[in-house]
Amino acid sequence: MSGAMARRRFLALGGGLALAGGLSACSSPLASGLTGSQPNTADVIFWNLFTGGDGANMALMENAFRRTHPGTTVEATILSWGNAYYTKLALATASGTPPDVGISHLSRLPLLAASGLLEPVAETGVTELGVTPDRFTPAAWKKATVNGTAYAVPLDTHPFVLFYNVALAKKAGLLNAAGDGLKPMKGRAAFTGAVKAMKEAGAQYGAAMSITADPSTAWRWFSMIYSGLAGPVVTGSGTTIDIDADAMQETFDFMQSLTGPGLMPSSLNGSGANALFSTGKAGFLFDGEWQIPSYRLVKGLDFNVVPFPALLGPEPVAYADSHALVVPRNPKRSPARTAHAAQFIKSLLDNSATWAHGGHVPAWLPSQRSKAFLGQSPQRNYVQAAFNAQYDPVAWYTGAGSDFQNTVGATVIEVLAGRLGPKKAVAAMRADLKRYTTARPPVTMK
Incomplete structure (x- = not known):
C-alpha cells in the first residue's frame, strides 16, 4: 500500500x-x-x-x-x-x-x-x-x-518498577549490607517471601497496587510477569493470537497467590494505593516510576525504587514504554x-x-x-x-491509552479480585484478543 x-x-x-x-x-x-x-x-x-x-x-x-x-x-x-x-x-x-x-x-x-x-x-x-x-x-x-x-x-524509558518503604524493609531484613538497596531475590518463592516479610514487619499489606478501574496498571503487572516466561500474546503485527496457555495460567496463579491470602489488596483504586504506601501501611508498591515526584512530597516517607527481580522466568523483565x-x-x-x-x-x-x-x-x-x-x-x-x-506487542491497536490495554487489563482485574480462576482467565484473555486480531486494520502493517 x-x-x-x-x-x-x-x-x-x-x-x-x-x-x-x-x-x-x-x-x-x-x-x-x-x-x-x-x-x-x-x-x-x-x-x-x-x-x-x-x-x-x-x-x-x-x-x-x-x-x-x-x-x-x-x-x-x-x-x-x-x-x-x-x-x-x-x-x-x-x-x-x-x-x-x-x-x-x-x-x-x-x-x-x-x-x-x-x-x-x-x-x-x-x-x-x-x-x-x-x-x-x-x-x-x-x-x-x-x-x-x-x-x-x-x-526516555519509563518502566514499571518496585517501590519499597525503607524502614519496613530494614525491619523485615530485606536490605542489603550497605542499606542502599534490597538483598538479591529471584523467583516466585523469594519474591513472595519478601512481600510476606513486609507484612510481618508491621505493614497492613506486604504490597499494594492500583487495581480497581485501572486496567492499564493491571496489564503492565501481568505483561511483565508473563513476558518472563513467553513471547508476546499477539504476533504477525497483531493478526495472530499467540498465547502460551501454560505460561499464562502460571502467571495468573502467581498473581492470585499474592492477592488471595491478603498479602496485597485484591481490590484497590489509585488513591487507596497512594494512601497505603504514603502512610507506611504497604511495604511495596507496584507502579510506574512517574509516581516518584508525588511520593517525594510526602513528609516523613523514606522510600526507594528498584527494578523488579526475575519473577517467573530466568531473567528480569521490566514492562515499559x-x-x-x-x-x-x-x-x-x-x-x-x-x-x-x-x-x-x-x-x-x-x-x-x-x-x-x-x-x-x-x-x-x-x-x-x-x-x-x-x-x-x-x-x-x-x-x-x-x-x-x-513493550506492548506490535499491532495497530496496542499502545499507551489504547482500548487494548483497557480490555485485557479488565480481565486481569477479575483475576486479581479472585472472581476468575487462572484456567478460565486464559480462555477470557483469548476471547479478548480475538476481538482485536480479527478486526480490520486501518492500514496494512508488515
Whole structure:
C-alpha cells in the first residue's frame, strides 16, 4: 500500500489511532480538537502532551534550547493526552499541516509509521548532529525501528518498577549490607517471601497496587510477569493470537497467590494505593516510576525504587514504554525548518537529565551516563530496567491509552479480585484478543 493510499484509508476509518484514551502519567487535557492548520509562527512548532511536573521539566528543556540558539524560535503546544492527541497529530499530518516535531509513545509508533505519517530518522538531519543508534538504550532504539527503519528518536524509558518503604524493609531484613538497596531475590518463592516479610514487619499489606478501574496498571503487572516466561500474546503485527496457555495460567496463579491470602489488596483504586504506601501501611508498591515526584512530597516517607527481580522466568523483565521525538512528514517543510527541528531534537536529548527529574530514564546514553543524571536518586537505581524493557506487542491497536490495554487489563482485574480462576482467565484473555486480531486494520502493517 502506498503512503498516500495508506493515509487516505487511515482517514476514512476515522483515524485508526483513536483507540479510546486512558489515564497516564502525562495525562490531563489542556487542549482539544481534531483538525486545524499549523501556521509557521515560529522556526520550530512542537507538539507535546506534558503537564504537571513533566510539563515543567519540558519547559526548562525548551528554554535551554532558546538560550543556546537565540536566533531560533520555538512554539510549544500542549494537547490532550491519548485519543485526542494522536488523532490530531495524524489528521494534521495527513492534511499537510503538521508540527515540525512531535511527541509519540513508542508503543504507538507502528501505526504512525505504517500510515506513512513520519519521516525516517535518517532523513531528519539528526544523524549529522551525532544522533546515532549506538548512543541510545538498545531496547528503546529497537522499539523506535519499524521494518528496519527508525522513525523516532527515543527520549526516555519509563518502566514499571518496585517501590519499597525503607524502614519496613530494614525491619523485615530485606536490605542489603550497605542499606542502599534490597538483598538479591529471584523467583516466585523469594519474591513472595519478601512481600510476606513486609507484612510481618508491621505493614497492613506486604504490597499494594492500583487495581480497581485501572486496567492499564493491571496489564503492565501481568505483561511483565508473563513476558518472563513467553513471547508476546499477539504476533504477525497483531493478526495472530499467540498465547502460551501454560505460561499464562502460571502467571495468573502467581498473581492470585499474592492477592488471595491478603498479602496485597485484591481490590484497590489509585488513591487507596497512594494512601497505603504514603502512610507506611504497604511495604511495596507496584507502579510506574512517574509516581516518584508525588511520593517525594510526602513528609516523613523514606522510600526507594528498584527494578523488579526475575519473577517467573530466568531473567528480569521490566514492562515499559518510551516517550520519543518524531518529525511528522511534510513535503512543504523547508530545509531551514528541517535543520531547526534537528537542532531542537538534539538539544532535548542533551538536556534530558532535566527530564529525568520526573522519574524517567534518559534513552540518550550521554545523558544517562552524565553526572547530572547519576546524581539523581532513586532514578539511578533502576537504569537496568530500561535495558530489560518489554513493550506492548506490535499491532495497530496496542499502545499507551489504547482500548487494548483497557480490555485485557479488565480481565486481569477479575483475576486479581479472585472472581476468575487462572484456567478460565486464559480462555477470557483469548476471547479478548480475538476481538482485536480479527478486526480490520486501518492500514496494512508488515
